[in-house]
Amino acid sequence: MKKAILAFGLFASTLTFSQTYFQQEVNYKIDVTLNDKDNTLSAFEEFEYINNSGTALDKIYIHIWPNAYKNTETALAHQLIDMNNNSMQFAEPEDLGWIDSLDFKVDGLEAKWEYHPDHIDIAVLHLNSVLKPGEKMKVSTPFKVKIPSGDISRLGHVGESFQITQWYPKPAVFDKNGWNEMPYLTQGEFYSEYGSFDVSITVPKNYVVGSTGDCQTPEELEFMTTKAAETAKKIEDGSFSKAKKGFGGADEFPESATEMKTVRYTQSNVHDFAWFADKRFEILKGEVELPHSKRKVTTWAMFVPYHHTTWQFAGEYLHDGVYYYSKWNGDYPYNNVTAVDGTISAGGGMEYPNVTVIGNAQSKEQLEVVIVHEVGHNWFYGQLGSNEREHAWMDEGLNTLNEVRYIQTKYPKNTRLSDMMMGFADKVHLEHLSHHDMNDITYNMTAEFGIDQPIELHSADYTPTNYGAIVYAKTGLVFTYLKDYLGDEDFDKAMSAYYDEWEFKHPQPEDLKTALEKSSGKDLEWFFTDIIQTTKQIDYKISSVKADDKGFTVSVRNVGQIDCPVRVDAFRFGKLVESKWVERGSEGSVHFDGKTLDEFVIDAGKQMPDLNRNNNYWKDKGLFKRVEPMKVEFLFGDNEGDKNQMWMSPALGGNKYDRFMIGILIHNQTLPKNKFEYTVAPMFSIGRKNLAGFGDINYSWVPAKHIKMITLGLGAKTFGHGLGSAPDSLTSPRGTYYAFQPYATFKLGKPDVRKFYKQTLKLQGAYVLEDGNLYSNTTMGGYLNYNFKYKKRRNEFSTNARFDYFNYDSNAGLANLTGQALNAHLTLDYKFTYWPEQRKQLEVRAHIGQNLMTSGMQNARYGMSLGGQSGTQDVLYEHWMMGRNETSGIYGNQRIENQGGFKTTSSYGTSNGMIFGSNLVFHIPYVPFVLYGDFGMFDNAGTMETVYDAGAGIRFGESFGVYFPFLESDNLKNSYPAGTKYWSKIRLTLNMNGLRPGELIQGAL
Ligand SMILES: [Zn+2]
Incomplete structure (x- = not known):
């Protein structure tokens, strides 16, 4: 019974397979000439299109991707700008690229074509008569390509080094889902039809060409082989050591030969054709015998002379890469494999059939990883032609698994990640991290901060961080886990089965699942749903x-x-x-x-x-x-999981009242982060001859839905505060404060959608005791703060709504003053980057503060301030102040840039009723200075007063600034005590809360 069902099931699935799966075929013949003076290609293309689908086609979509580089309205340009890459936005006209001179003919007859309504890098070719199922047609067109700057994306030139990729008109894939036409993107790769290529490339005679396909020109093969022998000799006799980069060095391009040569390449069973040309290239030629068939494959490495220290080993990496990938996945089916040295902006390397381009590698270890990874794409991309744009993980993830396995197999004791830290690793206890750990740490970082996205997601929907952390790192990890679960032997068998069934085809995720399940006999639903499609976490x-x-x-x-x-x-x-x-x-x-x-x-x-x-x-x-028992290390380290780790380092500090402090910083912060974190820094205050310091404990977790991360914590600190002490006396005892601050932070929003905004809700309480020798104050209260930040292209907008509540009891010896207050604050902030290359901005800000409830003693300390909070007004002790209760001198000039946002040192503009402030900051071009102007109003005990000021200064966001006033309204001018010197009006903004390492890491992610 069971058997019968199984047999029927198998039969049924073979049947559906043969009925629904089809694949179009495109066979190209292209003649192209490179003009290296004006950076153009002149070409003629003819392709045969075979309709193997069951659908009659009346049009075909053709990618004309060089047009992606044409102007700032293309999908590519928009994506680059969103990623804060201005290479197209500010490109000179000669750095842009395009394709023109198109004149499509179908079977020799003129055919109508037009641009895709949304994308100028897609053409729609209307057929004169429908192409019925099983029929073929010949499409031809001349074309001319202007090659863009290599700084933009993958097609381009750097000087006279040419990277000719995505360069010819190419039909989009038509599959069971219909047409897969797509604009070119930097973040987002390819999906192409299989077929054959016959390409003749004409270049000045002294160019070395690395290309897809087998070279069919005997003179060129001889030229290459002679060059390879010369390179081998140079390595042997050490004459490369003179090859240096720089003025008059080996990186300069030799004159182009006036005589041209035409080199012909052919290849079948590929879905793209790319070529690279450089007159400086040295050549390494080698051979690898495939593990299964014992067939021999020729390896070619082409590099510029000044990279000889790393590239002289490239032959070994090509050999080993082809060997291991063949062993684990199936033999390499082509005759040649080439790696060329190139400088491209798109990551460390880029794969094309038979040929890969490798970006600047810092070391031979890095070069090996990149070569092996890119060569590996000959399997996961080249031979298994999945839709990378929609399921990037099918290539990058499976390839990362093989890449990690390669390193772990060849170097079982590798410390690749630590080696990349170049001598720094052993100083901070990170000397044992392997290539596998790199992916583990990368994924953990994003998941612990709740910013990760699922493995199955359209390429363009990933944040740039996650495109690396999820598509590569996490997918590599989860397939390593699956391999561990199935066992190497069964996993290899399953991957070979997948490869056999889908070689030179277009597998979808469900096809990979079916192949792995069929071969292993295991139900892998959990893997392909929970692990691949969600951000759910394993613990x-x-x-x-x-x-x-x-x-x-x-x-x-x-x-x-x-x-x-x-x-x-x-x-x-x-x-x-x-x-x-x-x-x-x-x-x-x-x-x-x-x-x-x-x-x-x-x-x-x-x-x-x-x-x-x-x-x-x-x-x-x-x-x-x-x-494991507690392990104590110096400074900082990675999260080993099996140990209770604690890190220690000396701590130094200073402020006006404590003078100098010395102590010890103890914490358990690691990368990736722990859910439970603590930091304590007990110190000895020289100024007060007493204990000082701070501490924080918190617990963070990522709930399954709608909230990225929740943190619950408690902070505490005690330092000198200067209230109730004889001012500026070194001998009298100084006041001490003790602050306890419980808090809850919610990072809102669904974690799995690419968004340009962040939302945070924070509730923080405070219990503060200020203990002076003349009096003591107790403040209880807290705040609720909601923050919304939006950042896209050149615009940044944020809004902040906050409620402060204080209940205070001030015991000044003679009188006992008590009261409470509830203040509401709303801040809007807009920044426009008018010159992104220099990060020059125009900032506009407005704030309104309104008292909602007050009772008891009216106290300026608990009021709202046009000039932002001074140390005295920081009654919830949120900020770090160097002299928190000073009203004059350098310490008195420090304020936090919040509330009314005025850049003044005056306390004028403090109100227990209402304040309104508006601020303008203009970053001056070419010099590191800003001009500012503030305008505001406030309720001065029942009378509305108008205040303004203007000046110039230096500014780094809201965290640091020094401001020199030029102009002040009379009321502000008259508010300083008699005899105030100009330097006392120089305002200092220093907010260290935004500068803590943890916040910087989270902000960057
Ligand atoms: Zn890759």
């Missing part, structure tokens, strides 16, 4: 370990969001003894035989992307059975 823990007379039963529990298989590793004296898998189901247990086993770990090899490894350990000794 398993060891819930119990029970000993019996035979050994141990280890139970695991799912405390994350994905139900998936987990591997439990059993150790004795630190050596792995046995591994067992607990299949899906939120709870499960496995039994290990052996009374002397002493340690059990979930996924000890870190193959599974478990976001919280602290609960993966159980050890049969010590006080803390589930975790």
Whole structure:
């Protein structure tokens, strides 16, 4: 019965397969001539289009992608601007590119064509008569390409080094979903029809050409082989050491030969054709014997002489890359594989069939990774032609898996990630990080901060960070995990089955799933839905370990969001003894035989992307059975998961009252971050001869939906404050404050959509005791703050709504003054970047503050301030002030740039009723100065007063500024105490809250 159903099922699936799957075929013949003086290509193309679909076609979509570089309205230009890349926005006309002279003929007859209504880099060719299923036609056109600057994207030239990619008119894919026409993008790759190419390239005779296909021109093969022999000799006799970059050096281009040469290349079973030309290229020629068929493939490496120190090893990397990828996925089906040295803006390298271009590599290790990765795309892109634009992970992710596996196989003890830190790693305890760890840390960073996106997503919808962190890193990780689960042998068998079935075809995600399930016999639904399609996080823990007379039963529990298989590793004296898998189901247990086993770990090899490894350990000794004992390190380090890590460093500090402070900073902040974090910095205050310092503990987590991250925390600090002390006395005891601040932060919004805005809601409480020798104050209160930030292209907008509440009790010895206040603040802030290359902006800001409730003593401390909060007005102790209760001198000039936003040192404009402030800041071109002007009004005990000022200064956002007033309204001018010198009016803005490393990392992400 079971068998019959299975057989029927197989039959049915083969049947549907043969009925629905089809693939169009396009065979090209192109003649092209490079003009290296005006950076153009003149060409004639003819392609045969075979309609294998069941649909009669009356038009075809043709990509004419050089037009993506034509103006700032193309999809490419828009994407670059959104990514803060101004290479097109401010390009000189000669740096742009386009395609023209198109004149399409179908089977020799003139045919009508037009631009796609939205994209000038897509043409719509209307056929004179429909192309019926099974029919073929010949389409021809001349074309001319202006080659853009290589700084923009993938097609381009850097001087006389040419990268000729996406350069010819090319039909879009027509598949079961219809036409897949798409504009060219930098972030977002390709989807193309398979077929054959016959391309003749004419260039000045002294160019070296690296290209898709097999060279069919004997003179050129001889030229290349002779060059390769010369290069080999130069490496042998060391004459390369003179090749240096720079003035008069080897990076200068030799004159182009006046005589031209035509080189012909042919290739079948590819879906693109790219070529590269450079007169400076050196050549390494090699050979690799394929592991399965033993067929031989020729390897070519082409590089500029001044890169010889790294590139002389390129032959080995090409050889090993082709060998291992063939071994694991299926033999390389072509005759040549080429890597060329090039400078492109699109990442570290770029793949094309048979030929890859490699960007500047800093070291030979980096060069190896990039060459192997790009060569690997001959499988995941070249031979398995999935739709990369929509399912980028199918290429980049599977390729990353193979790339990591290559490094781990060839260098089992590799510390690739640490090596890349160039000597810094061992100083901060990061000396053991491998190539695999790089992906682990990258993914963890985005997931821990709640900014990650699913693996299955359209390329253009990823944030640039996630395009790397998710498409490459996370997909590589999850397939490493799947490989670990299926076992190397079954995984390789399944990948070979996938390869066999889909070679030179267009597999979809479900085809990969079917192939892997069919081969492995396992249900992989959990993998292809929860892991591939969502941002749900994996977290398993060891819930119990029970000993019996035979050994141990280890139970695991799912405390994350994905139900998936987990591997439990059993150790004795630190050596792995046995591994067992607990299949899906939120709870499960496995039994290990052996009374002397002493340690059990979930996924000890870190193959599974478990976001919280602290609960993966159980050890049969010590006080803390589930975790290793505390490990103390200097400064900072990575999250090892199996250890309770603590980092220490000396801490120094200073302010007016404490003078100088010395102490120790202790924290557990790591990369990736822990859910629970603490920081304490106890210090000794020289000024007060007393304890000072600060601390913070917080717990963050990422809920499944709608909120990116929630953090609950408690901050505390105690320093000198100067109230109630004899001013400027070194001998009298100084006042001390103690502040306790519980807080809850919510980062709002769905994590899985690319957005240009961020929303944060924060609730912070405060209990502050100011203990002076003459009096003491107690303030209880807090604030609720909602912040919305939008940033796209040259515009930045933010709005902030905040409610402050204070309840204060001031005991000044003679009188006991109490009161409370509730103030509301609304701030709008708009910044326009009028000159992005120099980051020059125009800033416009408005703020309105309104008292909603007040009772008891009216107190300027608790009022609202046009000039922003002074240290005294920072009654919730949110900010770091160098002299928080000073009214004069350099310390008195420090204020926070908030509330009314005036850039004055005067306290004039403080109100318990209402304030309104508006501010303009203009960043002057060429010099690091700004001009500012402020205009505002405030309720001065029942009378509305108007205030303004203007001046110039230096400014770095709202965090740092020095302002020199030129002009002040009379009321402001008269508000300074008699005899105030000009320098006392120089305003200093210093807000260190926005400058803490954690906030900077989060802001950058
Ligand atoms: Zn790639």
